[in-house]
């Protein structure tokens with residue numbers, strides 16, 4: 156598995172679409188919200204909803220842009 160940490164650069168996103176999300180892939184929104192939001196898409200390793208890198212980031216504060224993206228994701232998912 157991976158040993159990504161928050162000090163390393165983000166893994167190159169696969170930019171999968173909302174329709175491709177499931178518990179096996181990371182649903183961290185890579186782009187700002189909207190119909191065409193792209194998601195990280197890396198394997199969650201059995202611990203959804205994020206890959207190891209984004210799980211680590213999600214536990215931290217995150218940037219304001221990331222916080223906004225997560226809010227938008229929730230809005231999309233509940234539509």
Ligand SMILES: [Zn+2]
Pocket residue numbers: 181182183195196197205206207208209
């Ligand atoms: Zn991820």
